[in-house]
Every structure is written in structure tokens, then in C-alpha cells.
Amino acid sequence: MPESPEVQALADELDATLRGRAVGGVDVVEFRVTKTRSRPLTTIVGGRVLGVTRHGKLFAIELDGSEFLVVSLGRHGWARWGGDAPEAAATGTEATDAAGAAPVAAAADAEPPPPTLVSLEFDGGAVLELTDAGGWVSLGCFVVDEPNEVAAIAKHGPDPADPAFTREDFDRAVAGRRKQVKAILQEQESLAGIGNAYSDEILFAARLSPVAHASTLADDELQRLYEATTGTIRGAIEARSGIPIDRLKRAKVDAMQVHGRTGEPCPGGCGGEVRDFSFASTTAQYCPECQTGGEILPLKEG
Structure with missing residues (x-):
């Protein structure tokens, strides 16, 4: 997507x-x-x-x-x-x-x-x-x-790529909600422009579980998530700038740290392995050691 x-x-x-x-x-x-x-x-x-x-x-x-x-x-x-x-x-x-x-x-x-x-x-x-x-x-x-x-x-919410996007904007979209943070990141009415791949990358950068509810996050975790969201999206926009449109999809795939990297060693150097888990109608990726305290998230069969 x-x-x-x-x-x-x-x-x-x-x-x-x-x-x-x-x-x-x-x-x-x-x-x-x-x-x-x-x-x-x-x-x-x-x-x-x-x-x-x-x-x-x-x-x-x-x-x-x-x-x-x-x-x-x-x-x-x-x-x-x-x-x-x-x-x-x-x-x-x-x-x-x-x-x-x-x-x-x-x-x-x-x-x-x-x-x-x-x-x-x-x-x-x-x-x-x-x-x-x-x-x-x-x-x-x-x-x-x-x-x-x-x-x-x-219906779009604020765009984290916008230089005017602040921690206050982020908190209004995320903080205190009884919903999984990965779902919120992909919810266009909350934050515009993020999908399955970049939400995986953001949550890995923040070292947070994708299935944690936003309401359970402490302020320092929210700050990490805010910084990971803006840093990941803005950094990717800068990195893709000037790449011809027929090469953009390849550039995106090549830049991913955990998304689409199932079975590869964790890029964070923890010694763990990137794994799949079922999310909505698709699969997503995460590192259990870095993000879920070693817990293996469920993967639907078939």
C-alpha cells in the first residue's frame, strides 16, 4: 500500500x-x-x-x-x-x-x-x-x-510530516485511547498518511508493542512514539525525494528495518529474530525481544 x-x-x-x-x-x-x-x-x-x-x-x-x-x-x-x-x-x-x-x-x-x-x-x-x-x-x-x-x-487527521505537527497534536490523536497503538497509527482519521509498513517501522523505532493499548503508555513511552512517528515519516520523505517513481516501491522495501523482514535477525542487535503476527486482514512484523518483552504475538493459520 x-x-x-x-x-x-x-x-x-x-x-x-x-x-x-x-x-x-x-x-x-x-x-x-x-x-x-x-x-x-x-x-x-x-x-x-x-x-x-x-x-x-x-x-x-x-x-x-x-x-x-x-x-x-x-x-x-x-x-x-x-x-x-x-x-x-x-x-x-x-x-x-x-x-x-x-x-x-x-x-x-x-x-x-x-x-x-x-x-x-x-x-x-x-x-x-x-x-x-x-x-x-x-x-x-x-x-x-x-x-x-x-x-x-x-476525514483526515493531522499529518506527522507537517512541520507544524506537535506533541500536542499527537496526544490528541493517541494518548489515553483504549485501542492498539498500531491501529491508531494506521487510522487516517487520527494520523494521515501511515499504513502497515511504516507503522511497523515506527513501533520498532519506539521499541513498543504493536498491540499495546495507547491508554497504557506512560508519558516517556508516548514521547518515544511521537519522536519515532515524526522521525520515521519525515526521514523517509527526505530519503525518497528525487527517486524516480518507477523505483520508489523498491526503495521503500529496501529501507525497511522490520517490515517484510520475517526470519531475519533483529536490526537492533538484540539477538532476536523478526517475526510475523496477524493484524486486521494482513500480517505485520515486529521483534519480540525489543518490543514485547519476548512475548510471541499470535499468527493466524492459513
């Missing part, structure tokens, strides 16, 4: 490449992507891009004529350049390793690219393809007068 650091880098690249370009055409391959049926995506044809901004895990393309194309990437959505990609965005078919060293050839048995559900053409030859790699359509597009007309954005 795309989260705020990668969506911020995506929005920045789209802004740098598309600002000032006019929309020349829109091809909607999957009709279920359109969420504003009274304002189909084709209504933005002719509009000129004024800028691209991030809103939690969504992004918005502002167009002259006082309208926005808001894109919810959902669980498996993303974007890529198609056609004759603009020079600033073209990356070819090669990938680089995590350190940015010599290119390595793509694996012969790599998964096929996800299907394009919407294609946006801009003057100058730029083509932006919105994709979805899931078994069900999670990508959503809205044509609105203001981003806050999209319910998901209107």
Missing part, C-alpha cells in the same frame, strides 16, 4: 513534470475507477496543470478552471510514465541497487507490470498511466472543486 513518503515523492515528480502542461486526452479503461459519475474524468480535458499536492496517501492534480483530479491509490494503485516519457521522468527499463550502484538487469521471471486503468495524455508527449496491481479495483479518481470534497481527505 502506498504511504505518505512514497506518495510525496510521486506528487513532487508529477508536479515538476506536469506543471504548466494541458490535458490532451483521458482514456478510462476500467469504469469503476471513476468515483464522481456526474463529473467523468474526461471533463478535465483541456485543463492546464497548476500543481500536484499530496493529501495523506492521496494526491491531487490542480487544474485551471478551478477543479482538481484527486487520485486515491488504494491498496495496490500506482502511477507510471507511458508513451514517450518526458525526459525528466524517463528511467528506462533498468533498475539500480539500494545504494544506487551499477545497474542490474531486471529478472527474467519478474512479475508482469500491473494493468493501466486510466491513461492521461498531456501536451509535450507526456502520458501518465494510473495502474492497479490488485485482484480487485482499489484505485479511485475524483473530479472535484476542492480536495476536501473527497470524503477520505475531509
Whole structure:
């Protein structure tokens, strides 16, 4: 699932490449992507891009004529350049390793690219393809007068990436709640932009159990969690800045300390091993030695 650091880098690249370009055409391959049926995506044809901004895990393309194309990437959505990609965005078919060293050839048995559900053409030859790699359509597009007309954005809590985000903002969202801290971190109405991966990373950095209730945390633990939340998200945004959009997902995976690292040694040097546990409809990762006092959290069978 795309989260705020990668969506911020995506929005920045789209802004740098598309600002000032006019929309020349829109091809909607999957009709279920359109969420504003009274304002189909084709209504933005002719509009000129004024800028691209991030809103939690969504992004918005502002167009002259006082309208926005808001894109919810959902669980498996993303974007890529198609056609004759603009020079600033073209990356070819090669990938680089995590350190940015010599290119390595793509694996012969790599998964096929996800299907394009919407294609946006801009003057100058730029083509932006919105994709979805899931078994069900999670990508959503809205044509609105203001981003806050999209319910998901209107309900957003404060964003830890915002420099104005304070410990007081954090406490209002978290402190005293009888709910697991991992669930709160992923709750967009509480804190915008965080999903399964970064909540794992935040809780590992804070050395806190993901299933502890926020109401049980002492003030020093809340302070650790606040610092881990802002530090992890802001650090990841800085680290992803400038990475081409076709390499952002790989960069995210490579940067994870515990998320997706099941069976590997704990990066904290405690001698423990990263383990899975069941959370909501998915799995998450943690270090029992660092985070739960050695307690093994349950993992559903099958």
C-alpha cells in the first residue's frame, strides 16, 4: 500500500513534470475507477496543470478552471510514465541497487507490470498511466472543486510530516485511547498518511508493542512514539525525494528495518529474530525481544 513518503515523492515528480502542461486526452479503461459519475474524468480535458499536492496517501492534480483530479491509490494503485516519457521522468527499463550502484538487469521471471486503468495524455508527449496491481479495483479518481470534497481527505487527521505537527497534536490523536497503538497509527482519521509498513517501522523505532493499548503508555513511552512517528515519516520523505517513481516501491522495501523482514535477525542487535503476527486482514512484523518483552504475538493459520 502506498504511504505518505512514497506518495510525496510521486506528487513532487508529477508536479515538476506536469506543471504548466494541458490535458490532451483521458482514456478510462476500467469504469469503476471513476468515483464522481456526474463529473467523468474526461471533463478535465483541456485543463492546464497548476500543481500536484499530496493529501495523506492521496494526491491531487490542480487544474485551471478551478477543479482538481484527486487520485486515491488504494491498496495496490500506482502511477507510471507511458508513451514517450518526458525526459525528466524517463528511467528506462533498468533498475539500480539500494545504494544506487551499477545497474542490474531486471529478472527474467519478474512479475508482469500491473494493468493501466486510466491513461492521461498531456501536451509535450507526456502520458501518465494510473495502474492497479490488485485482484480487485482499489484505485479511485475524483473530479472535484476542492480536495476536501473527497470524503477520505475531509476525514483526515493531522499529518506527522507537517512541520507544524506537535506533541500536542499527537496526544490528541493517541494518548489515553483504549485501542492498539498500531491501529491508531494506521487510522487516517487520527494520523494521515501511515499504513502497515511504516507503522511497523515506527513501533520498532519506539521499541513498543504493536498491540499495546495507547491508554497504557506512560508519558516517556508516548514521547518515544511521537519522536519515532515524526522521525520515521519525515526521514523517509527526505530519503525518497528525487527517486524516480518507477523505483520508489523498491526503495521503500529496501529501507525497511522490520517490515517484510520475517526470519531475519533483529536490526537492533538484540539477538532476536523478526517475526510475523496477524493484524486486521494482513500480517505485520515486529521483534519480540525489543518490543514485547519476548512475548510471541499470535499468527493466524492459513
